[in-house]
Structure formats: C-alpha cells, structure tokens
Amino acid sequence: MMPSPRPVSPGPEPQSPGEPQTTVQDGQRTSSVDAPDTLREGARKLGLGTWKRAFSWASQHSRAASGDPGPRRHSSLFRSFRRSLEEGPAAGQSQGAAVPEEPLGAVDGAGRQPSTGPRPEVLESQTEGKSVADLITERQLLAAFEQLQQLEAQLVAEKDSHTYEQDPTAFARRAMDVCLHYDALAAEIRAIVRETLGPEGVDADALAQAARVVQAEAEAHPAPPADGDFLRTPRHWCQLWEDAVRQSAQERVQGAGLEGTGDAVGPEGVQGLAQLLAQLGSSVRGDLQKVRREVQPAYPAGLPVWEAYLRAFHGAVAQRLQGLARRARGCEQLYLLLDWAANVYGSPDFLGTPDLALPAEPLPPLLAPEVWARLESDYTSFLETKIASCFDHILQLERSRWAAAEAPEVLQGRYRSPLSTDVHMLVAEHVKAAGAISAGLEATTLRICARALGLFVPRLERAFLESEAVSEPQLGAYINTCEELRTSLLARFPGALGELEPTLQATTRTFQKHLLRSVQRKMQPLFRVLCTKSWLTHDALCPLMDQAVAFAHHLKHVAPPLAQETLQEVHRFVVREYLVQALRPRERFRGAERVNGAQKMTLDAQAIGSTFQGLGSEASWLDQAIPCVAEILGETYKDDICRHLEALIRGYPDIRREHILAILALRRLGRSRNQSLLQHAQNLLRTAGSTRGHVLFEEIEVSTSMDVLVTCI
Numbered sequence: 001m002m003p004s005p006r007p008v009s010p011g012p013e014p015q016s017p018g019e020p021q022t023t024v025q026d027g028q029r030t031s032s033v034d035a036p037d038t039l040r041e042g043a044r045k046l047g048l049g050t051w052k053r054a055f056s057w058a059s060q061h062s063r064a065a066s067g068d069p070g071p072r073r074h075s076s077l078f079r080s081f082r083r084s085l086e087e088g089p090a091a092g093q094s095q096g097a098a099v100p101e102e103p104l105g106a107v108d109g110a111g112r113q114p115s116t117g118p119r120p121e122v123l124e125s126q127t128e129g130k131s132v133a134d135l136i137t138e139r140q141l142l143a144a145f146e147q148l149q150q151l152e153a154q155l156v157a158e159k160d161s162h163t164y165e166q167d168p169t170a171f172a173r174r175a176m177d178v179c180l181h182y183d184a185l186a187a188e189i190r191a192i193v194r195e196t197l198g199p200e201g202v203d204a205d206a207l208a209q210a211a212r213v214v215q216a217e218a219e220a221h222p223a224p225p226a227d228g229d230f231l232r233t234p235r236h237w238c239q240l241w242e243d244a245v246r247q248s249a250q251e252r253v254q255g256a257g258l259e260g261t262g263d264a265v266g267p268e269g270v271q272g273l274a275q276l277l278a279q280l281g282s283s284v285r286g287d288l289q290k291v292r293r294e295v296q297p298a299y300p301a302g303l304p305v306w307e308a309y310l311r312a313f314h315g316a317v318a319q320r321l322q323g324l325a326r327r328a329r330g331c332e333q334l335y336l337l338l339d340w341a342a343n344v345y346g347s348p349d350f351l352g353t354p355d356l357a358l359p360a361e362p363l364p365p366l367l368a369p370e371v372w373a374r375l376e377s378d379y380t381s382f383l384e385t386k387i388a389s390c391f392d393h394i395l396q397l398e399r400s401r402w403a404a405a406e407a408p409e410v411l412q413g414r415y416r417s418p419l420s421t422d423v424h425m426l427v428a429e430h431v432k433a434a435g436a437i438s439a440g441l442e443a444t445t446l447r448i449c450a451r452a453l454g455l456f457v458p459r460l461e462r463a464f465l466e467s468e469a470v471s472e473p474q475l476g477a478y479i480n481t482c483e484e485l486r487t488s489l490l491a492r493f494p495g496a497l498g499e500l501e502p503t504l505q506a507t508t509r510t511f512q513k514h515l516l517r518s519v520q521r522k523m524q525p526l527f528r529v530l531c532t533k534s535w536l537t538h539d540a541l542c543p544l545m546d547q548a549v550a551f552a553h554h555l556k557h558v559a560p561p562l563a564q565e566t567l568q569e570v571h572r573f574v575v576r577e578y579l580v581q582a583l584r585p586r587e588r589f590r591g592a593e594r595v596n597g598a599q600k601m602t603l604d605a606q607a608i609g610s611t612f613q614g615l616g617s618e619a620s621w622l623d624q625a626i627p628c629v630a631e632i633l634g635e636t637y638k639d640d641i642c643r644h645l646e647a648l649i650r651g652y653p654d655i656r657r658e659h660i661l662a663i664l665a666l667r668r669l670g671r672s673r674n675q676s677l678l679q680h681a682q683n684l685l686r687t688a689g690s691t692r693g694h695v696l697f698e699e700i701e702v703s704t705s706m707d708v709l710v711t712c713i
Helices: 036-066 071-087 132-137 141-160 168-196 204-220 237-255 270-298 305-327 330-344 369-403 418-437 439-466 472-492 500-529 542-555 560-583 592-615 625-634 638-651 657-667 671-686 706-712
Strands: 409-411 414-416
Touching: 132 141, 132 168, 141 168, 141 204, 168 204, 168 237, 204 237, 204 270, 237 270, 237 305, 270 305, 270 330, 305 330, 305 369, 330 369, 330 418, 369 418, 369 439, 414 472, 418 439, 418 472, 439 472, 439 500, 472 500, 472 542, 472 560, 500 542, 500 560, 542 560, 542 592, 560 592, 560 625, 560 657, 592 625, 625 638, 625 657, 638 671, 657 671
Parallel strands: none
Antiparallel strands: 409 414
C-alpha cells in the first residue's frame, strides 16, 4: 500500500516516499529552492498559470470520461491551492508548502496507485540518489534539468496514454510539481547571473552549468507543440538569461557612487557630481573588465556574453545619466555630464585597453538626441551668462589697475596689458571645452564669445578714456591688445569671430588718435616761436625734436604696423604745423631777414627729416615741403621762382590756390609778376596728379588777409 499524500518541506519537490526531507545545514549555500517562499514566488509568477492550464486540461478530460461535471470539487481544490500560494504560511508555523502535494509517481488523490503510473524510484536522480531540489540547491543545474526532462517526458507519455483520465487532479499536481521545479531552476539561473559581478567572485562552474542549461532548454523546447501541450512550451531561458544580465547591470550601475554622494546635483553639488561620475565610470569599467577577463571565459560557446553585458551596461548607464541630466543645474554641472558622456565614457580608452574598447556602431547613443540637444541648449544659456560675467570681472580688474596707476609691463619689447591674456584664455578655454563635446557646441560657444567680446571692447574703451589713467604706455598697451585680438583670435577662428574685426579696428583707431593727441598737446605750444625774429638767432626746433624722440621711444613698444603709422602721423604733424607758422607768420621779414629766414627754414627742414628718418619714419615724401616754400621765399633770381613753384605743386598736389596766394604775398613780387605766377600755378593745379593718399596742405588753413587781397588784384 502506497503512503498517503503529505506536505512537502521546504518547497514542492519530487521525492521518494521513504526518502528523508532535504534540509539545509548552517553555512551551506542558500539557493532559490531552499526556501518555500521562493517556490511560492515562482508559482505565483509562472506556476499558477501552469496549474490553471494543467487543471483545465485534467478537468476537461475527466468530465469527458466520467460524464460527471464535478465543478465543485475541482474548483474548491483550485481555490485551496490558490489561497496557499497567495497567503503563504501562517504566522508562527514552519514555512512548509501549504499545498498538499504528492510525490511524482505516488498514489493519486483517492489513495490508489495508477496501474500504469510511474514508480517512485524514477524521482531520484541517477547522481547519488539526490532529488531535483537537492541538485538545484547544490547548483548541479545540468543534472537537475536532465532529471526534469525525464519527468516531463514521462508525464507527456502518461497523458498521451490517458493514464490520468480517471484522476485528472493527480496529473495536475504532478505537472505543477515539474513546472515549479522548472521555475526554481530558472530562479537559480537568475541568482547565479546576478551574483557573478558581486564581491564573492565568479563561480565559473555555476556559470558554465547555467549556460548549458539555457542552451539545453532552447534545444529541448525549440517551438510550441502543435497540440498546445504546456509542458513542452518553450520557456525562453535565453531571454531569461539576458534579462538577468540586464538586471545585474542595472543594479550595479544604480548602486555606483551612492556612498556619501547620492544623486543630488544641487547648487553645491558640482564636486559631488564630479565624484559620482568618476565612481560610476570606475565601477562600469571594473565590471566590464571582469566580464571580459573572468566571466566570458567561464561560459561555453554559443551565448553572446560580451555583447549582452555591453548592451546591458550601456542601457543602464544611459538611464542613470538621463536621471542625472534631469536634475542638473548650472553651467558646470551640465558640462560635467556632457563631457563625461562624450569624452570619458565615449573615449576609446574607457575600458583601459584597446581590445576592450566600446563599439560605436551596435550601441545606441548614450543620451537620446532630444536629451542631448536639451543639455546643450541649457549649457549654452548658462554659458552666455557666465561669459558675460567673466568680462564684467575683467573690466573690474582693469579699473583696479587704473586706480593703482600700474604701468604696463614690457614683454618681448612690447607694452603688454594682462587684458590680452585674460581674454585669450577666456575664449580659448571655453571654445576648447565645447569643442571636446561637439563641433556644434564649439560653433555656438564661439558665437557667444564673439558677441560678448564685441560688447566688452567698446565698454572698455569708454571706461578707460573717461578715467585718469590715460597715458602713452597704457594707450600703447591697449593698442597692442586690440591688435593681438584682431590678428590671433581672428586668425584662429576666422569664420566665427570675423564680425569682431570692425569693432577692434575702430577701438584701435580711437586709442591711436588719443595717443597722437597726447604728443600733439605737448608739441603745439613749441611751434609758436617759429618764424619769428627771435627764431632767426635761436635753436627753437630742438625742444620739438626732443618731444618727437621721447614719443618715438613709446612707439618702439607698440605693434610695428601701428607704430610706423603713428610715427608717420607725428612726422606729418610736425611738417604741417611748421608750414602753418611759415604761411601765417606773427612777424614779417623783409630783405635780408627774409633771406635768412628762408635759409633757417631749409636747415630746420633738414633737421626734421634727419630726426624722423633716424626714428624710423618712412614718410620721406614730407621732406621737400618746407624746402620748396623756403626756396620760393629766399630765391633772389625771380625768374626761378616759377620753377620752385612747379616743384611744389608737383610734389604736393593737395595744395590749393589760397596757399599759393599766401606764399606769393610773403614774397612781395609785384602785381604783374604775382598775377603771372598765380595764373601759371592755376594751370598746373588743373593738371596736377592724385595725392596718392598723401595729405599735407589740405589740412592747412590760411586767412584771407589784406596782403593776399592786394596780391590778387
């Protein structure tokens, strides 16, 4: 006589009637099968559905055979089983299974053994007589799967032979038993995969067995059976394995960097976010290196281990990063996320060695395009405010230097202001940082810098010229700064910063004009003593030349093109103002004084020419202006005056009729000769060539005095 059904503890498992119940000793590895809660959880997920299908099949066949619908008995049995699964063991009781379960091959629900049913000994594994639950507990997964396959085959064969037509509930219990052990085996596979990356290390044997079981299940159940038999329905353990890999990666990524930092990225969290990202990268790198070096070799061929882990970690990192992006605030935090995604995680050296590089093609973008675009947009908005604030700070530093009357230093022979270094570093730093993220962000950053610099330069100009710090060295330093920004920045970023060139050139011209005015204010009083009777006997030109030499000393520390241009302007100013004094003398010379004055003018012209030539002026076209006027005033042979007048007009086509009148009025040649010379000069002026950009007499104003009027009559 076979024993009656009895509760199974712990968890449902096929067991011989005379076999003692399996218990787990202290210190033994606890598997997902050891606790009845695990089997109960598995039953809730898969077993309950299997039980319903099994019960439905058995009920239909039983009714068909006996003609008794028996709904009350079957439904009450299902309800008691469902309650036991959902409620679990009562408080204070042992955690045994609440379902009265019969070992496979034992008696049926009425206490009778089917005549053609399996014998109890088939429930024992051929390996040391262990049960399936024991095999799963000891992680002999392949042996457990083979035993379950045998039991499944027996059940299918018995179902096909109509063994359970008289007692369908027995079939349902036996089918449920097999399904629950399949679920336990699946749960153990999940547990093994999840433990793989943990601190305990890699159990190579367990991984190998789990992989073989996954492959064996796919071979055993390649497709749903034609008759709809649920026992032979594919259990999709390959997908289960990939889901376990994804869950393991998700847990590892979500747990990275949480110790002491959390996911907070508030206003004070820039350093915390940087630390979190560093820990996240280190954790992912270490896990993937472990997968490649320890986990993948433990698996047999056939499973895409490396690819599955790569996709799993990539998806988990993307999810974690998008969560951080939603809470990021401020320019620094946004840049940290963009930089980490583009340059740390996206680096070929992220995993430490070239053979472990993350593939670019199979993996989707780490951040969705719309998320990336939002991050860049938020970053540029914060960046625009930050760069404007930086320029405000630079201007404040310049004001403090003006207040302290700090003279600009001379570096490599040039006046240099710290402003140049500050602006170059500000633009280069942000453009380089943006370029490391993407070309689009670099172009946007360049436009932001160009706009901010275009607003800053006029502000600097106004603030400086309104201050009391205006001096030749400081003006020279700012001229050099504008020239450096125009040449170096525009040469480096020609397309993006081209709009800055007019602004920089205008500011340079303004500073250059103020530089000229400074020396002109010093020289202007010294011209008043020229062309006077005291001038005939004194060297009144020397103080003027001293001022020119002193000013040229500053120009040596200005950028060469602008220094030369400024020196030529000073040269032209000296010659022009000298001629103003000659054409509008405060005292008139007659006879010998006029001849001596003409000779003095010639000597002064030579002194002016040689001085400016020594200073490096290339405006040699100015050298003949004063001597031509002096020759007209001092010429004793009146017929040669016409020749000197022709030379003056050919050399300086910008001379006008009133200038000729002023010169002739000083000479007092008589009405007839003056009229003849004036007519000849007018003919020459009509045929005179272009000035070639040389302007001298055009800027000299002469008054219409009585002498000029007399000359014209």
